[in-house]
């Protein structure tokens with residue numbers, strides 16, 4: 170019988186946080202669980218460095234897990250919340266490779282054209298209405314669109330240390346390969362470059378001061394997407410879909426992709442869900458509204474919300490003023506705000 174992450178998580182729920190009646194999972198200190206045969210590797214993040222707390226937790230986790238049949242070894246990576254390191258880094262790297270961004274939120278979709286970039290842009294703007302220091306990174310290196318959706322024509326400058334300074338608009342810090350190349354230019358990404366591209370977009374860009382970074386991934390859930398994400402300690406992943414039954418397979422792939430990386434699936438967004446009649450407000454179900462919610466139930470992941478088909482969304486995207494900015498009172502903008510609220514609750518709660 171192969172071990173799985175859920176099983177380990179359930180066992181860890183039996184371990185109390187020293188001095189509290191709550192368990193370490195609900196406390197949010199378990200950031201990553203990796204399984205290699207019968208060996209379990211845990212990444213725990215404590216609120217502050219504390220050797221005694223650390224050894225108490227180590228001991229009780231070991232005791233609980235080693236009693237379980239099938240677990241032969243438990244290894245730990247224990248870090249303190251500030252500064253934040255990735256799971257594969259050592260406890261005190263000389264210089265943290267990644268800037269101190271608190272939350273990385275990836276937006277993915279099983280296939281192209283479902284509105285992933287639209288969701289990423291409006292989500293980032295919605296988050297920035299509720300929180301400070303929000304950034305948006307276009308990781309769709311083959312088909313960048315954030316520069317168009319945000320209406321940016323300028324090119325970024327560099328710091329004296331040769332870091333790219335993100336452009337700013339509507340209060341967001343922004344980076345897209347679209348800022349660096351001409352519209353009709355194609356960049357040919359070779360395998361190894363793809364692997365490092367997102368890492369570079371994070372390391373070589375001056376993100377300092379950014380707390381929330383929304384990442385628009387390229388459409389699809391294959392190796393390229395996986396490879397892009399491997400270098401970033403994602404806080405969670407959002408999957409965008411349209412409601413039709415045929416999208417089910419794509420959603421499953423999206424969920425599997427995040428799970429492979431042990432990235433929590435924050436939930437599903439159903440885009441182009443229904444249409445609101447501009448005259449009478451009647452909500453017309455063009456496709457099979459509710460499909461996204463059913464998929465969420467089926468895969469046991471949260472349903473984050475439904476965004477209607479709205480000509481204003483398309484117009485906002487084409488003209489560079491996303492709907493959350495151009496018409497915050499519209500049903501679509503409100504839908505994005507609610508989705509953002511749910512996401513914030515999920516990621517901040519897991520701290």
Ligand SMILES: Nc1ncnc2c1ncn2[C@@H]1O[C@H](COP(=O)(O)OP(=O)(O)OP(=O)(O)O)[C@@H](O)[C@H]1O
Nearest residue numbers: 281282283284285286287388477478479482483486
């Ligand atoms: N809810 C919506 N209502 C109306 N138009 C929408 C909606 N969502 C997205 N669109 C439009 O659909 C088109 C595709 O959206 P978008 O570019 O966000 O999709 P994508 O999944 O990022 O696509 P790609 O695979 O090309 O990256 C755009 O023209 C966008 O303005």
Ligand SMILES: [Mg+2]
Nearest residue numbers: 285286309314
């Ligand atoms: Mg896109």
